[in-house]
Amino acid sequence: MLPLWLGVVPFGIAYALAAGEAGLSSFETQAMSVVVFAGASQFSAAALFGDGAAGFSIVLTALALNIRHVLYGLSLSQRFELSRRQRLLAAHLLTDEAFGVAYASGTSNPGFLFGTATSLFFAWNLATLAGIGLGGVFADPSELGLDFIFPLAFLALLVPLVRGRVELSVAVVAAGVAWLGSQVWPVGPSVVAAGVMASLLGAWLTRREVPE
Amino acid sequence: MAAVTYGSRLAGLLVSQDAVPKTAARAFRFIPIAVFGALVTLFFQGEDADLELRIPVALATSAVMFRFRQLWAGLAAGMGLYFLARAF
Numbered sequence: 655m656l657p658l659w660l661g662v663v664p665f666g667i668a669y670a671l672a673a674g675e676a677g678l679s680s681f682e683t684q685a686m687s688v689v690v691f692a693g694a695s696q697f698s699a700a701a702l703f704g705d706g707a708a709g710f711s712i713v714l715t716a717l718a719l720n721i722r723h724v725l726y727g728l729s730l731s732q733r734f735e736l737s738r739r740q741r742l743l744a745a746h747l748l749t750d751e752a753f754g755v756a757y758a759s760g761t762s763n764p765g766f767l768f769g770t771a772t773s774l775f776f777a778w779n780l781a782t783l784a785g786i787g788l789g790g791v792f793a794d795p796s797e798l799g800l801d802f803i804f805p806l807a808f809l810a811l812l813v814p815l816v817r818g819r820v821e822l823s824v825a826v827v828a829a830g831v832a833w834l835g836s837q838v839w840p841v842g843p844s845v846v847a848a849g850v851m852a853s854l855l856g857a858w859l860t861r862r863e864v865p866e
Numbered sequence: 867m868a869a870v871t872y873g874s875r876l877a878g879l880l881v882s883q884d885a886v887p888k889t890a891a892r893a894f895r896f897i898p899i900a901v902f903g904a905l906v907t908l909f910f911q912g913e914d915a916d917l918e919l920r921i922p923v924a925l926a927t928s929a930v931m932f933r934f935r936q937l938w939a940g941l942a943a944g945m946g947l948y949f950l951a952r953a954f
Contacts, residue, residue, distance in 0.1 A: 658941075671913050689868045699867055716867045720874045722901060729897040732886065736879065745876035750905070755937070757898045802920060802948055803941065805909030809924055810940035812902035813931035818922020824896045824904035831909065832904035841908055846902035849897055856896030 657779040659804035662693075666781025667788060669696050677706030680786045687782040690747065691775060694719050718842035725849045726753040733757060734764045747771035750804075754811040767773045790803050827854035840843075923948045 666687070673683040679701060686696050695716040702712045727746055730736075734756075736744060744767065752771035759766050816822050828848040835844030886894070910920065927944035934940070 852900035
C-alpha cells in the first residue's frame with residue numbers, strides 16, 4: 655500500500671489547493687474529502703464550482719466519473735461475502751485503488767478490503783488537511799511526474815491478471831473500446847462501456863468452462 | 867454529489883452472490899481486467915502524457931510485474947526508472 659499512499663498524498667494536497675483557489679472554505683474542502691472521497695470528482699467539482707457551474711452540472715459530472723464503481727461493486731460482491739452493514743460501509747470507501755489492490759490480493763477476507771480502503775481514506779484526508787494548511791507551497795504533482803503512479807499502478811495490477819489468451823483478449827478489447835469511446839464520451843462512460851463489453855466477451859469465451 | 871458517488875458504489879455491492887446467473891458471474895470475473903485495461907489506455911492517451919518516456923517505462927514495469935508479481939516492486943521500478951529518465 656505504501657506506494658499508493660505516496661501517490662495519493664500529493665494529489666490530496668493538490669485537491670485542497672485547487673478547492674481553495676476555487677473559493678471553497680477549509681471546512682467545505684475537508685468535508686468533501688470526508689463525505690465524497692472520490693479524487694477525480696472532487697477535482698472536477700472544485701473546478702466547476704470555481705467556474706460558477708450549476709449544481710446539476712457538478713452532480714452529472716460526478717455521476718459520469720463514478721459510474722464505473724458499479725462494476726467494481728458487482729465484481730467485489732462476488733469475491734467478498736459482505737454483510738449488509740459491510741456493504742453500506744464499503745460503498746463509502748470504494749475507490750479504484752482499493753478495488754484493484756483488494757481484488758488482486760486473491761483473498762476473500764473482507765478485512766483486507768476494508769484495511770486497504772480505510773488506509774487510503776485516511777491518507778487522502780490527511781493529505782487534504784495538509785493541503786489546506788500548506789496553501790501555495792506545494793507544486794503541481796503533475797509537473798513532478800507524480801501523476802504517473804496511477805496508470806502505473808493499474809498496469810501493475812493488470813499484468814498478473816492476464817494469465818492466458820482469454821484474459822489478454824479481454825484486456826485488448828477493453829483498451830480498444832475505451833479508446834474508441836473516449837473519442838465521443840467522457841472518461842466515465844467510456845470505462846463502463848469497455849468494462850461491460852470486454853467482460854461479456856470474457857464470459858462468451860469461457861462459456862464451455864466446467865464450473866469449479 | 868456525495869449521494870451520486872455513494873449510490874453508484876452501492877449499486878453493484880448490493881447484488882448478492884446467489885442472485886447472479888452463471889453467465890453474469892463469469893462476466894464479473896473479467897471486470898477487473900477490462901476496467902484496468904480501459905483505465906491504463908485512457909491514462910496513456912492524454913495530450914501532455916509524456917509518452918516517449920512513459921511507454922518504455924510502462925513496458926519495463928510490465929516486465930517486472932510479469933517476473934515478480936509484486937505491486938510494490940513494479941511501482942518502485944517504474945517510478946524509479948521514470949524519475950531517472952526525466953533527470954536525464
